[in-house]
Amino acid sequence: MHTTQAQHSASCIPREQETALRRTMKVAAVVSVAALALAACGSSGNDQPSGSGSSSSSGSAKKIKVGMAYDVGGRGDQSFNDSAAAGLDKAKSQLGVDAKEAAAVAGENEAARDERLQQLIDAGYTHIVAVGFAYAKAVGKAAKANKDVHFAIVDDASPDSKGDNVDQITFAENEGSFLVGAAAALKSKSGHIGFVGGVNVPLIKKFEAGYIAGAKAVNKDIKVDSQYLTQPPDFSGFGDPAKGKTAAEGMYQKGADVVYHAAGGSGGGVFTAAKAAGKLAIGVDSDQALTAPADVRSVILTSMIKKVDVAVYDFIKSAADGKELTGNKVYDLKAGGVDYATTGGKIDDIKSKLDAYKQQIIDGKITVPVTP
């Protein structure tokens, strides 16, 4: 039975199919030869750009070349990375520095971060800005191995990234959050407000702590709902508007009338929920009454501004002036590193009260906690 079947199909099919197969093989052969040829010229050609890059860096001493290593999301995330990018853009237009940008891939290996920094260094970039605490160890290692290159790291001041040629940039997010917390409490009619955190990490807890402290300073009986969208290592809470919307909807339904988000890209969902409920929301990182989609800007009471752009620009500007920044620089209220936004005019009536709190924090009369 087996043999007759075989015989049958063998005598029946061959012509067309076999020629078709032969044709495919021929095409494949041609393409593979082309691939090999390309591969060959690729390997021979590549040595040139990296070689010329490193020689130019040693040739022109004072010229600053900035390599940016963004966190996941990179330029265009409308949040944290974009804020850093804004600082770089300012440096480009005002100081005329050369820049190269690269972004992290979600869930990548530690070695991939090391490699990214090293690639920038190999390409002749003299000043490397690492955006995000994930780069802490990588910056520490690269700084030790490349003493003539200067580094800045945003959001980390740990011993991991410490070095003579490292500018550790951190922010007093709790202080800025205190002010928007006070604003929320002053504007709340129900005595009930909310906080939506992107991912439950210490950094975001700092926002929550300041926010609660600020609200309680105004109204010590105020009710504050807090919710985190995801738990690490799941970082999708920083980029999932649907999750932000669900969380905020729940808070508005329970009676909250102002919700502050520290959830990066998920914040868009919080604004949508506020719009639908006819309530208010507070933005984060940049002045979101300017950066959020036009149709939801009307619900944004204020924003807690974290001036990553200023810090990045400072690092580059200072280097251009011949003074490299090193050590931990804390961008707090006093240094103007964090602030609240007034765009939209919704808090004009309470501005004097907020500024009074601001002054008290600057003077050290109020110490804002960093953990809730």
Place this chain on the structure above:
Amino acid sequence: MRPFDARRALLSLAAPVLALVVAFVITSIVLAAVGDPVGEVWKTILAVPKPRQTVNIVNAAVVFYLSAVAVAVGFRMNLFNIGVDGQYRVAVFAAAVFAGEGWLPGWLNILASLVVAMVVGGLWASIAAYLKVRRGVSEVISTIMLNAIATGVVSWLLLKVADRAQGSNSIQTRTIPESSQLQGFQLVPGATNRVYSLVFLAVLVGFLYWFVLGRTRFGFDLRATGRSESAAVASGVNVPRMVMTAMIASGALAGLVGMPLLFGQDYNYGTTFQSGLGFAGIAIALLGRNNAVGIAFASILWAFLDVQSNALQIQAGVAQELVNIIQGVILFAVVIAYELIRRADKRFEQSRVARELAAQRSSAPATEGAPA
């Protein structure tokens, strides 16, 4: 029989080569369509790796290899263990906590942690195995859900045990004692970084995989169950028990996936630990056709693409994620190519049999003469 095997070997080599060519062509079309520099991209990806990058490729391949073998154990008996991703994360977390406590000195600590990882990975997989055997729940569904649960469990526990350095924004388990940190081997001349010491673990696992599945009664039973369950039952295999064993073995191997990273690079488990390794393992096992050597080549290819892609943003100005397209197309093409080759092989086989039969009958006056 001899020349026949040579042809078959050539055919099985043709599949991956064909797949690579197809991936090359399709990616080039995609690049050209969106206006990215095609030549520049290939030049970057196909450049000869620097010594440092070679080390990274080997290291990444070691981890991929372990993951792929874990998946392949299931594949060999038709079990789709999609849960390697969750299993390795639960396991590496448990091992990191255990190793971080440093109850045992040096190497003993490492060996004990490997056992802990295997046990925890196996236990986690045994949930899916139990559900399949006792409740008839498809392992695909249960392992996917267990992945999500693993994320939740690990992040919750991580917050409980978190060790946070002053000024740091990342959270992680306690760093393992220095006596248990592996420094790696200086295998590649001129490289500043080192190959993971646990590279030998991958070699050992590969050997055991080949030996147990190909050379033992157990392996035969396992493969038989995968090919035909009824035939296996007929030959006296206890299928439910086989499912349990294979799934747990797969999970135990998955437990080893994070070990080279833990002991050779990160020294703790935290928010910046590499993720998504389990899914890479599925792709690599498919590409390597569940064969110990095939998987090794597939892992190296995957690692090569991953590491080389890091330069894409810097050298070619193209997003690094492009490499995911390449990997995806390779996978697609290779699955299709294997099927085409299988059919072509069958046809050759059929025509050979037909020819032989015709030759046997050639004593009779009328010959049919199959077309060559």
